[in-house]
Amino acid sequence: MKRSYSVLLTAAVAGLLAACSSTPERVEELEVARAIVPQVEASPRAGVAATNVSEARKSLDRANKLADSGGKIGDIQFEAQVASRNAQIANEKILAAQAQEEIEKGNAERQAVLVEAREAEARQRAQQAQSAQEQAQLAEQRATTLEQELAELKAKKTDRGMVLTLGDVLFDTGLATLKPGAYATIDRLAAVLKEAPDRKVTIEGHTDSVGSEDFNQGLSERRAAAVQTALLERGVRSDQITALGKGEAFPIASNDDAAGRQRNRRVEMIFTDNQSQVASDVN
Structure with missing residues (x-):
């Protein structure tokens, strides 16, 4: 050829x-x-x-x-x-x-x-x-x-790029251990990353404002790290992943009611590569 x-x-x-x-x-x-x-x-x-x-x-x-x-x-x-x-x-x-x-x-x-x-x-x-x-x-x-x-791209376009939001259903309240039901989502994300080695993902943990600022910062870091570890265990290269904790500093809803606090308890995944920013809907 x-x-x-x-x-x-x-x-x-x-x-x-x-x-x-x-x-x-x-x-x-x-x-x-x-x-x-x-x-x-x-x-x-x-x-x-x-x-x-x-x-x-x-x-x-x-x-x-x-x-x-x-x-x-x-x-x-x-x-x-x-x-x-x-x-x-x-x-x-x-x-x-x-x-x-x-x-x-x-x-x-x-x-x-x-x-x-x-x-x-x-x-x-x-x-x-x-x-x-x-x-x-x-x-x-x-x-x-x-x-x-x-x-199939259904991620939200933001000033930071294409963002996939994972709600707090992946974790028990106040904990950073992934629930068993979260692994289907993690498996799919790992497959996407392994298919394209030049694709990168930044994992950001976020919390609501309940509890001390220091506790929330640590919790957000541990949750982001838990998702990172799960991806690494599934063969994703370490240089493809960055994990950050944002604590309670970046709410997307009011912390004055339960619905708003639930939205703020989240992990955001920003997918990028050398040519594009992509994410897949894993719901």
């Missing part, structure tokens, strides 16, 4: 990340999107992923407009991330189309060999066709997985 088109995307992203490291005023996600979206648009096979290419361009245009007008960094990042994810999906579809072309080419060559009664060469062509078919299937599976992941 010809050299994978994804190599161009990888090189473009690597170069931009190196450049962004010396220019902190630039929005890294936007620079990445500006590199990879034109790459897929320029592909001679872009038509096989027309919808994703179009969505990538629309999101990039919105991100550029926000950047030019001084929009919020979080909004710019979000649009740039959507553009990059759609560009990735388009790239996988392009790879699948390229692999399919290789299959068809291999089949035609194999028929010619059979006509010429060259049995040995015919077997070799069949093996090449099988290999190309397997690569096509893998490329199609990757494209499908990315498509589903993008469609």
Whole structure:
């Protein structure tokens, strides 16, 4: 098979990340999107992923407009991330189309060999066709997985990025030990992180205002650490996870009633990677 088109995307992203490291005023996600979206648009096979290419361009245009007008960094990042994810999906579809072309080419060559009664060469062509078919299937599976992941994103967009909130039902009151029922959620989160080694997650523990400030700070740290430990036990790399305790300092509801306090007792997970910020709904 010809050299994978994804190599161009990888090189473009690597170069931009190196450049962004010396220019902190630039929005890294936007620079990445500006590199990879034109790459897929320029592909001679872009038509096989027309919808994703179009969505990538629309999101990039919105991100550029926000950047030019001084929009919020979080909004710019979000649009740039959507553009990059759609560009990735388009790239996988392009790879699948390229692999399919290789299959068809291999089949035609194999028929010619059979006509010429060259049995040995015919077997070799069949093996090449099988290999190309397997690569096509893998490329199609990757494209499908990315498509589903993008469609299923239900995390809340905030100024900090895409945030998944886990309520206090994961823990007993005042304790930091995960309940058995929490592990289905943890298993799914671990699978998402292991699938994409460049994906990072920041785990933030939060409490209500009941009890002393020192106790709440410690409790929030222990709860964040408990989620971190559970992910590590399931094979997630330590450099993918950061755990922080925020105590009672960042309520999202009033602490004057039980419903508000329950909302404030939470663990927030902020998912990021080199190209996008993502999270999956695990409810």
